[in-house]
Amino acid sequence: MPERTGHRPRPSASGRWLPLLRAATWAVSAALLLGCGTTWYAYRSLTHGLTTSDALDAVRAKAPRHLDNSVDLLLVGLDSRKDMNGDDLPRQFVQTELHAGSSDIGYYNTNTLILMHIPADGGKVQAFSIPRDDYVRTLNGDGSVQGHFKIKEAYANAYTTAHDRYARQGVEGADLEARSREAGREATLATVQQFTGVPIDHFAEVNLLGFYDIAKVLQPITVCLRKPVRDRYSGADFPAGVQRLNARQALAFVRQRHGLDAGDLDRTRRQQAFISTVTHQLKSEGVWGSPAKLRGLLDVVKKDVVLDDSWNVLDFAQEAPDLTGGNVVFHTLPIEGFGIRNREDVNLVDPDKIRSIVSQAFGTAAAPSPTPSGSATATVDIVNGNGGRGLASAALSSLTALGFTAGTTGNTAPQPTTTVRYGPGAQQAAQRVAGLLHADTTTAGPAVPAGHVAVTLGGDYTHPGGTTPTPSPSSSSTTSADSGPAVKAGGVPCVD
Template identity: 40%
Template sequence: MALGVVSLLVFALTGYAWAQLQGLVGLTTADVIDPNRPADGAIDILLVGMDSRTDAQGNPLPKELLAQLNAGSSDGEENTDTLIMLHIPNDGSKAVAISLPRDSYVRIPGFGQHKINSAYARGKANARQNLAASGDTDARDVELKSSQAGAKTLIGTVEQLTGSTIDNYASINLLGFSDITQAIGGVDVCLLDNVNDPYSGAKFTKGRHTLSGPDALKFVRQRHGLPRGDLDRVVRQQVFMAGMANKVLSAGTLTDPGKLSALVDAVQKSVVLNQGWDIFGFAQQLRGLTGGKLEFLTIPVVNVDYSTPDDGSAVQVDPTQVRDFVRGTTAAPGAPAQTTSKPGAAITVDVHNGTTREGLAASVSQALSSKGFTAGETGNAGSRVQTTVVRYPTGAQDAAQSVADALGAKATLTQDSSVRSGHVLVVVGNDYSGPDRIAGHAVAPQAATQTAPAGDTDKPITADGITCVN
């Protein structure tokens, strides 16, 4: 279930006032960003909505509160169900919030190809296992270190997908979303039609509403019954964030001590920031922002109902296309166009067919070539094999993993000293279920890129006005 991170934008926009009131004392921080990253002319912030039934300090939320929020019970997973990259030039001239659909099928460093919302959970679970194996029995220490590992895995995944360097990180949970929307007096939204969704609890009539607390959570969580499912939910979150920014900028929130106090209290309970974030300096950069200078976009997607080998239906994205989109969106006016380099170009992939399916080696080679790898030799294996194997020379495991991820099928990685340096050898087995048989995946021409609908207007979603949505 998706969670909104819309309140984090309020955190950014009210940061200056909070700093003036010294209300940021007591925020929970995490060591997840390298403070020595080189400056690149902008700040990129990863805003994360956590599917968590605890507060920022790890304390469980009361059952009565979860019932009020219509949150249900936790399934034990700590998925990040809303991901937004906020790009702000150093001059504070215009901010762009780029949504990453939670089911985007991407490469997670160290874990292969999976939905992006599982990156945090996979990194955390792996770190927890390693800490236990090392003899760490301090529950608080394990929770802290494993949570930071999860955040770092997520940050690395987003950086790899977008080509951007994440400078700051902020996450929020269910409680924070509900409390912050109430603190500012609700947010104005507009629906194109009546909705009645028993899964999220969303039951609203067509037209305008002012939503806060549990009702706001229901609005941003609904995906069942919407024409485009998760993509429509992404738009819901964007227009809610825009409405929240508009409310803060135009309704005197920054000068209302009562509202600011409530906001500070909500953030302290529910928000986690990276250590070393200069909130005061950052907030000063935002003072020139107005509603029209905050724009909301979604990365391009190839297929909203892509069948994955192990993770069910997902949203298929093309990493090269995503990086080009992000670069074009965040480039300074007048900046020279840049060509995205293909990350696999330095890897030459040889493919051997270990099955009786004719032409399979050539098809797989073509599929990998279309994903940026350099095509090597193709041919038949010396014998029939059952399991697909990616063989690599010493020191090239990461290269082999990237090839395995691109295959979109199960493959075993094996070090093999006979494989030439700079090459990776794919031996396709009978279990292969990758690109050659999936129409529109890699061998067939890609489907037209899809983007999330913007509601009742073709104008970009901004914090200047209200956009009606599904």
């Protein structure tokens, strides 16, 4: 037998390190579990309770295609004086703090639409404000045509139709409000996608109360005005120069349009300047890097803001600082002039021109104008009913360049408005013609041949591309179709 000794065999090198490796493995595993748990808890605490929408699901199938991994965001400002459940905000609060009249004003119009393009390579972000009174063909979420209205009315039109339908089915209360608003969001997304020719990947919606609450968290907010303003409608009363505003004043700053040289177009630049200032302030105050400060901001977002359900807000918060270093340029989409449609002052626009501008700025291929089935083969007949000679021929030339078949031209007795009638099989073609010629509505014409669209140019006719714009009372005395200078982010830009 081998001799026993009082010494244990000396372990090998691998044997000596094995317990340490196990301990290290357990430590790393524990750290990972703890880290994952902490991250999960932080994510849950920051994102739990967000109001989300799946409205994008309804419009993705018909959206233009991306050519790369860029992201297009739509910011929607709702002019509603109601809460998320559809209940009126307190009257005194609406009048004194929001300075927004009564809860009956505004309805569900989208008074702010800003489309932002974040390039795949992290380059300069381009953003376009869409003037709320642009007269366009509006759609429902399923792609069906509402008619021709101000772009801000797409939401309200769909909301009203859905609200009436669901109410007849017995839907009530908060559920009725939620379903109706979803229809409004789908319509807005579908209309903006068609109008601009680019897909929308994410969107955020906020109403007047949400704007006020966000401004209250961030106040005081620094703005700069080139000249003093005073407006009893919005409550704006500010001297020229740099100044710091509370939430009530900030809302008045972005809502003012009366007394501004370019009316609503100047208001869009106020909104752009506000966003630039706020993002600059968020970065300079370290909000994006502070979970505590970010939590305070997200608490307001949970209460007042609606986000699409595919938007990871924490990922966006990490990327957001890249958008605050002067790397964003805000533009306003141009108009061709002013007119009166549906007895309202509107902005006349050229859809093809808009799509070209947006595609060029976003670095994407220009999406073709929507061409409903049958429109390329429809024959268009046009007569002058406004006393102008040669306008029918000019209008027909514009339409044939877009694929329509040239019919006849002529003259008839004067009439105040442009009308579009269609024969069997040409309804969709007539809708497109009406949009291109800025006509109010289309109607079936029993005497119009099959496959034909009959147009009578009225006294309100403006040739595509713009000729003699009519001043709009709501836009002060301006008659310029110029959308004004770009607003560059990264600080506190001065505006009118």
